Amino acid sequence: MIKVGIVGGTGYTGVELLRLLSVHPDVELTAITSRKEDGLPVADMFPSLRGKVDLAFSAPDKVDLTKCDVVFFATPHGVAMAQAPALLAAGVKVIDLAADFRLKNQETFEQWYKIPHTCPELLEEAVYGLPELNREAVKNARLIANPGCYPTTMQLGFVPLLKANLIDASALIADAKSGVSGAGRKAEIATLFSESSDNFKAYGVSGHRHTPETVAQLQRFTGLPVNLIFTPHLVPMIRGMHSTLYARLTTEISNEALQELFETTYKDAAFVDVMPFGSHPETRSTRGSNMLRLALHRPNNGNTVVILVVQDNLVKGASGQAVQCMNLMFGLEETLGLQQVALLP
Numbered sequence: 001m002i003k004v005g006i007v008g009g010t011g012y013t014g015v016e017l018l019r020l021l022s023v024h025p026d027v028e029l030t031a032i033t034s035r036k037e038d039g040l041p042v043a044d045m046f047p048s049l050r051g052k053v054d055l056a057f058s059a060p061d062k063v064d065l066t067k068c069d070v071v072f073f074a075t076p077h078g079v080a081m082a083q084a085p086a087l088l089a090a091g092v093k094v095i096d097l098a099a100d101f102r103l104k105n106q107e108t109f110e111q112w113y114k115i116p117h118t119c120p121e122l123l124e125e126a127v128y129g130l131p132e133l134n135r136e137a138v139k140n141a142r143l144i145a146n147p148g149c150y151p152t153t154m155q156l157g158f159v160p161l162l163k164a165n166l167i168d169a170s171a172l173i174a175d176a177k178s179g180v181s182g183a184g185r186k187a188e189i190a191t192l193f194s195e196s197s198d199n200f201k202a203y204g205v206s207g208h209r210h211t212p213e214t215v216a217q218l219q220r221f222t223g224l225p226v227n228l229i230f231t232p233h234l235v236p237m238i239r240g241m242h243s244t245l246y247a248r249l250t251t252e253i254s255n256e257a258l259q260e261l262f263e264t265t266y267k268d269a270a271f272v273d274v275m276p277f278g279s280h281p282e283t284r285s286t287r288g289s290n291m292l293r294l295a296l297h298r299p300n301n302g303n304t305v306v307i308l309v310v311q312d313n314l315v316k317g318a319s320g321q322a323v324q325c326m327n328l329m330f331g332l333e334e335t336l337g338l339q340q341v342a343l344l345p
């Protein structure tokens with residue numbers, strides 16, 4: 001059994017990790033931290049976990065995480081970097097759901113996250129946890145930088161076209177929408193029911209931290225100089241993400257060949273569903289599951305390809321992806337504990 005610790009068990013990605021890991025056949029939950037809920041049985045806070053999780057939350061300073069085989073950080077940016085060096089030195093693998101290790105360039109990190117990086121020496125070693133594009137590196141990793149939710153949709157949508165040199169890498173556009181759980185459980189006025197329900201708005205249009213993350217990774221995965229316009233929106237639903245990606249074709253190619261490119265790229269990817277050409281994937285077809293679904297369109301048979309991508313921001317966009325990485329890091333079947341079918345209606 002893999003001994004698992006979770007730092008930040010009371011948040012949205014924390015409880016999603018608990019939902020997935022509490023029924024994972026090869027996992028033993030050994031420590032779940034909360035600064036505020038020290039001593040409270042986890043199932044008292046989350047009755048959905050009654051009978052599944054017997055542990056109580058522990059204050060972070062009361063648990064010895066070095067006894068774990070792997071520790072997930074479901075915490076705000078800056079928390080994992082303070083503890084990762086000691087855990088790695090003790091032989092514990094680390095999976096950070098925040099952005100501490102996503103950007104290789106320390107300056108870029110500090111510019112976007114407005115905090116100093118306290119262990120830049122680990123940035124090069126950290127492996128970007130997007131298995132579909134980085135599987136071998138994930139298998140051998142000690143330290144995983146789990147991708148942001150929007151960047152997962154953008155990379156899985158754009159990479160096949162970029163790698164095949166079919167599109168103008170300097171003119172990528174992503175128009176993306178997230179459910180409010182993407183902002184986390186911490187109280188924020190924008191995510192209150194009375195502020196976010198029956199409302200729809202863009203945010204971060206002049207610059208969002210997922211742009212540098214996505215651009216850097218697209219460049220790493222394809223070797224091309226990439227330019228991206230990314231506009232996130234907040235939609236009044238709890239879970240779910242819908243990204244509409246636009247790319248300009250630079251080569252003549254049939255719709256059939258485009259479809260085949262995506263089907264071939266993802267033929268071994270259990271969690272990427274390439275839907276029939278011209279489909280309209282819905283966020284609810286991924287709710288609660290680790291599936292990401294995408295579909296290609298070619299409006300007016302012109303030279304713009306539109307890629308529609310949907311996922312559950314808390315599963316493939318965060319905790320499911322993290323468990324997928326854990327499975328690979330421990331030599332398990334990649335899909336273990338992640339076979340949930342989306343919840344409909």
Ligand SMILES: NC(=O)C1=CN([C@@H]2O[C@H](COP(=O)(O)OP(=O)(O)OC[C@H]3O[C@@H](n4cnc5c(N)ncnc54)[C@H](OP(=O)(O)O)[C@@H]3O)[C@@H](O)[C@H]2O)C=CC1
Binds near residue numbers: 318
């Ligand atoms: N929500 C989403 O869809 C996604 C989130 N992420 C990233 O995952 C991380 C967690 O997000 P999310 O679960 O939404 O956030 P939440 O705000 O819902 O939860 C944050 C958790 O971290 C704990 N925490 C806060 N500060 C500290 C600290 N200084 N030391 C230890 N624990 C702390 C909190 O618990 P307590 O206060 O009880 O200690 C809480 O359990 C973030 O970095 C986020 O950016 C990534 C992809 C998608």
Ligand SMILES: CC(=O)N[C@@H](CCC(=O)OP(=O)(O)O)C(=O)O
Binds near residue numbers: 150178234
């Ligand atoms: C709706 C909403 O607010 N979403 C978050 C993104 C969540 C995520 O993936 O963020 P991290 O990079 O922080 O891990 C945002 O735009 O800041």
